[in-house]
Amino acid sequence: KGYVVKPLTKEELGRSTWTLLHTIAAQFPEKPTRQQKKDAKELMAILSRLYPCKDCADNFKEILKTYPVQAESHAQFSQWLCDAHNIVNRSLGKPQFPCQRVGARWGKLECLDGGCDLEGNMDF
Ligand code: FAD
Numbered sequence: 001k002g003y004v005v006k007p008l009t010k011e012e013l014g015r016s017t018w019t020l021l022h023t024i025a026a027q028f029p030e031k032p033t034r035q036q037k038k039d040a041k042e043l044m045a046i047l048s049r050l051y052p053c054k055d056c057a058d059n060f061k062e063i064l065k066t067y068p069v070q071a072e073s074h075a076q077f078s079q080w081l082c083d084a085h086n087i088v089n090r091s092l093g094k095p096q097f098p099c100q101r102v103g104a105r106w107g108k109l110e111c112l113d114g115g116c117d118l119e120g121n122m123d124f
Pocket residue numbers: 010011012013014015016017018022047051055056057059060081082083084085086088089092094096097102105
């Protein structure tokens with residue numbers, strides 16, 4: 001059986017990407033290592049270049065310039081991402097999400113035996 005390619009819409013791609021990003025933030029450690037802080041910043045910078053919707057990538061690049069990534073702790077990174085998502089929401093005329101409730105909307109991945117935990121990562 002062959003596959004029929006059904007093009008992904010900008011909206012579907014956006015929802016999937018926000019799901020990934022908010023889940024990464026939900027699991028971001030309370031005390032990130034230097035490497036983890038750097039990775040969070042680099043991930044956003046890379047998205048602003050490689051995100052497969054050019055207009056979105058360009059807009060996100062501008063957001064990063066005016067509102068640089070904050071990833072010194074779990075709380076800081078999840079709030080920063082919620083605020084950044086709200087900036088995108090505003091530009092699209094979508095409602096603002098109440099960021100004090102971001103922890104209720106986005107949680108850690110359901111995973112057995114702490115197999116998804118990042119806390120134990122080594123700092124290289
Ligand atoms: P989404 O915005 O996809 O949100 C998904 C879910 O996240 C929501 O249903 C809600 O439960 C929750 N949520 C909403 N706001 C927040 C928040 N602030 N914090 C935490 N959770 C929240 N589209 C464009 O047309 N132009 C662009 O320039 C553009 N730039 C984008 C840049 C990036 C980096 C990304 C990831 C996406 C971008 N998109 C852009 C896509 C756009 O943001 C939406 O994903 C898309 O329009 C679908 O919107 P949605 O209403 O389904 O909810």
